[in-house]
Structure formats: structure tokens, C-alpha cells
Amino acid sequence: xxxxxxxxxxxxxxxxxxxxxxxxxVAVGAGVDSAIYAAAGRDRLLKARAKVGTMAAGEVGITKxxxxxxxxxxxxxxxxxxxxxxxEPELLRRCYDxxxxxxxxxxxxxxxxxxxxxxxxxxPKELGIQIAIDAFTSFLxxxxxxxxxxxxDDHSYHVSGKWYDDVKSFIxxxxxxEKNLSEYRTLSACDECQDxxxxxxxxxxxxxxxxxxxxxxxxxxxxxxxxxxNTSNGSLDEMLKGIYTDSFEKHLQQLINKRGLKNSxxxxxxxxxxxxxxxxxxxxxxxxxxxxxxxxxxxxxxLDETVDFLGLAGYALSPISQTDxxxxxxxVHKEYSVIKIxxxxxxxxxxxxxx
Numbered sequence: 001x002x003x004x005x006x007x008x009x010x011x012x013x014x015x016x017x018x019x020x021x022x023x024x025x026v027a028v029g030a031g032v033d034s035a036i037y038a039a040a041g042r043d044r045l046l047k048a049r050a051k052v053g054t055m056a057a058g059e060v061g062i063t064k065x066x067x068x069x070x071x072x073x074x075x076x077x078x079x080x081x082x083x084x085x086x087x088e089p090e091l092l093r094r095c096y097d098x099x100x101x102x103x104x105x106x107x108x109x110x111x112x113x114x115x116x117x118x119x120x121x122x123x124p125k126e127l128g129i130q131i132a133i134d135a136f137t138s139f140l141x142x143x144x145x146x147x148x149x150x151x152x153d154d155h156s157y158h159v160s161g162k163w164y165d166d167v168k169s170f171i172x173x174x175x176x177x178e179k180n181l182s183e184y185r186t187l188s189a190c191d192e193c194q195d196x197x198x199x200x201x202x203x204x205x206x207x208x209x210x211x212x213x214x215x216x217x218x219x220x221x222x223x224x225x226x227x228x229x230n231t232s233n234g235s236l237d238e239m240l241k242g243i244y245t246d247s248f249e250k251h252l253q254q255l256i257n258k259r260g261l262k263n264s265x266x267x268x269x270x271x272x273x274x275x276x277x278x279x280x281x282x283x284x285x286x287x288x289x290x291x292x293x294x295x296x297x298x299x300x301x302x303l304d305e306t307v308d309f310l311g312l313a314g315y316a317l318s319p320i321s322q323t324d325x326x327x328x329x330x331x332v333h334k335e336y337s338v339i340k341i342x343x344x345x346x347x348x349x350x351x352x353x354x355x
Contacts, residue, residue: 001354002140003147003271003339005159005346010150011039014069016108017062019099021116022075024057026050032114032152036073040066049075058094060102072106074099078117081124089131092117096135103145110146115159126161133339141268149343158347160340167344170329171322248313249283255299255309270298271338271354289315290353293327300336303328323350 010018010032020036023029026049028037037045044066052061055077065073076099079091095116103111115132117123136147151159158164246254256266267277272294279285287295292313296306306328310316317324323345330341342352 001271001352002145002268002273003136003149003342004352004354005149005151005343007151007346009035009152010112010114011035011068013112013148013150015110015112015146015148016070017072017074017103017106017110018065018068018070018112019074019076019114019116021078021114021119021121022049022055022061024055024077026052026054031119036068040068040073045073058091058098060095060098062102062106070112072103072108074102074111076116078121079123081117081122088123089127092123092128093131093135096132097139100135100139100143100145100147104143108145110148112148112150114150114152125159126163129159129161129343133337133343136339137268137337141264144274151346160344160347163340163344164347167326167329170332171325247283248287249281251309251312252295252299253281255301259299261299266295266298268298269300269336269338270294271342272298287313289313290323290351290355293324294338294353297327297331297336297338297341300334301331303331306331322348323353326350327353 006013018036020033021029021031022033026046028034028042028046045063048063048066049061052063052075055061055075057077057079059077061075063073063075065071076095078095079086079088081088096113099113100111113132115125115128118125118128132149139145140147160167256263263277263281264274267274270277270291272280272291276285276291280287280291289310292310292315293306296309299309301309307317317328326344326348327341330336330344335341338353342354345352
């Protein structure tokens with residue numbers, strides 16, 4: 001699972017590198033910065049940080065992690081939000097990109113990030129999380145690394161911000177529509193029962209006689225009704241040929257080719273590791289429903305295509321599953337990123353698709 005989101009204290013996360021939203025000057029800042037210095041060993045870390053020097057917004061530096069359960073601390077100087085017209089988004093994206101490149105250059109296989117600049121620096125949370133998602137996605141298309149987004153806020157705080165509200169509204173609307181449809185089916189079933197009862201009553205009273213064969217209107221012959229009629233020789237063989245017999249992995253490869261996608265584009269958008277994806281294409285592993293949903297997102301399938309794709313693997317969307325509804329929302333709105341979906345699932349207290 002290349003990306004995951006957890007609620008924890010970043011100073012306790014085991015990773016090759018952790019990222020610190022650092023004070024641009026050689027000084028201990030507030031929030032996460034202060035917590036990292038305290039856990040790593042204030043004096044030693046401050047001495048190492050002095051060697052990095054002053055950092056302009058968008059710049060990064062690296063030091064040892066000392067007493068932390070990590071090898072390195074990557075110090076990132078995030079931008080303070082003004083009004084969005086002072087290159088704030090570009091500078092924040094540069095922080096993420098440079099931190100990832102620096103970790104890769106130091107042969108890190110895992111890295112943990114806070115949600116940078118959205119605290120005391122005042123960066124809008126929805127924009128901040130989208131920039132993080134874009135940076136992670138772009139990096140993972142070309143590199144292999146486990147990326148963890150660490151949230152250290154109150155449980156009532158929704159990382160996904162307005163996305164959470166939009167998804168909730170979608171789920172509520174779907175629930176109302178499904179309830180109305182269920183009631184309609186119940187009423188229809190009652191109408192059918194009443195029609196059946198009325199027919200039986202009329203028949204028993206002699207008001208109506210059913211048209212059995214040889215009675216009243218003549219029944220169709222077996223030939224004219226099409227019963228037992230063969231449209232051509234070997235019709236059973238023709239029917240069997242029409243049944244889809246390709247393996248799931250073959251169908252997956254055909255969809256990738258048909259859409260002109262690179263394998264890396266699919267497994268990155270699906271938040272699936274390159275190794276797992278390779279085994280999948282070789283038919284060495286049976287994917288879970290969650291993995292199939294992830295692949296549907298990675299393949300940019302529409303909802304009907306997703307239903308068919310799930311069916312090929314022996315699964316179906318559930319009308320009572322919040323997870324399925326959240327995935328459905330993103331597919332309907334063409335938000336093809338499992339990283340983003342997992343963040344919303346996290347806010348709902350649900351397991352990610354990648355687990």
C-alpha cells in the first residue's frame with residue numbers, strides 16, 4: 001500500500017524519514033516543530049538544524065532524527081497563507097516535491113508527512129490536502145516509496161473538509177432515493193396481490209374462465225410460440241460462445257490497452273503497489289472486492305463499467321455499504337484517485353480500500 005493516512009503523533013511514527021514543517025530560521029517553532037525537537041533531543045537537533053541555515057519558503061533541508069524512531073528529519077519551510085495570489089500553492093507543492101526527492105536521494109523506503117502549512121500558517125485545508133494528493137500521485141508514478149499522512153487533530157476534525165460534506169449529501173440523497181424505490185416496489189407488490197385476489201374471486205364466482213389450451217381462444221402451438229425452436233443448428237454452442245470466458249487478468253490488461261493507459265498510471269491511481277499489480281496481471285493472486293474497486297478507479301471506469309468489472313471478479317456494489325457509496329460518489333464525479341477516496345473513508349472511520 002504506497003499511501004496510507006493515520007491519526008497519530010508523528011514523533012512516534014516508524015519511518016525512514018519524517019517531515020517537519022520547520023521554522024524558516026534556526027529556531028524552534030510551535031506545534032509539530034516544537035514536538036519534534038522535544039522528542040528528538042532539542043539541543044542536538046537544534047545544532048544540526050543550524051548547519052542547514054535559514055530556509056526560504058518552499059525549501060527543504062535534512063538532518064539526523066536522533067531519538068526519534070526514524071533515520072532522518074526533512075525540514076520543510078512552508079508558505080504562510082496570504083490570499084492565494086502570492087504563489088502559496090506553488091510553494092507548498094514545492095515543499096512536498098522536494099521532501100520526496102530528498103528522501104529518495106537518501107534511499108528512504110518510507111516517509112511520513114504532517115498536513116503541511118494548514119495549521120498556524122493558515123493554508124486552506126481543502127487546497128492543502130489536494131496539493132499533497134497531487135504531489136504524492138505524481139511521485140508514485142515514477143518511484144516506489146511508502147507514504148504516510150499523519151493527522152494529529154481532534155477526532156471531530158475532518159481532513160477532507162468540504163469533500164466530506166459533499167459525499168455525505170450524496171449518500172443521504174442516495175438513501176432517500178433507495179427508500180422511495182423500496183416503498184414503490186412494496187406498493188407494486190401489493191397491487192399485484194390485489195389483482196391476483198380479484199382474479200381468483202371472479203373465477204370462483206364463474207365470472208371469468210381462464211383460457212386454457214382447448215378452451216375459449218386457441219392457444220399458440222409450440223412452434224408458433226417459439227418453444228423448443230432452434231434458430232440455427234448448434235444454437236447451444238453459439239450461446240456458449242457468447243458467454244465471456246476471458247480471465248480477470250486478461251480483461252484487466254485489455255482495459256488498460258483500450259484506454260491507452262500506462263500500467264504505472266493505473267496502479268498509482270489505484271494506490272496498489274507495483275509488485276501486487278504485477279502478480280495480478282500474471283494471474284497469481286485473486287483480488288479482493290476493495291482491490292477491484294481500486295482498479296476500477298485506476299482504470300477511470302464509469303459506474304456501469306464498474307458494475308460489470310466487479311461482476312467479472314464475482315463481486316457487486318452493495319446499496320447498504322458506506323464504502324461502496326463513497327467510491328460510487330468519486331466515480332460519478334470522475335474523481336479518480338484512491339488516495340483521495342481513502343482520506344474520505346478515513347474521515348468516516350472506515351477501512352481504506354488499500355487495507
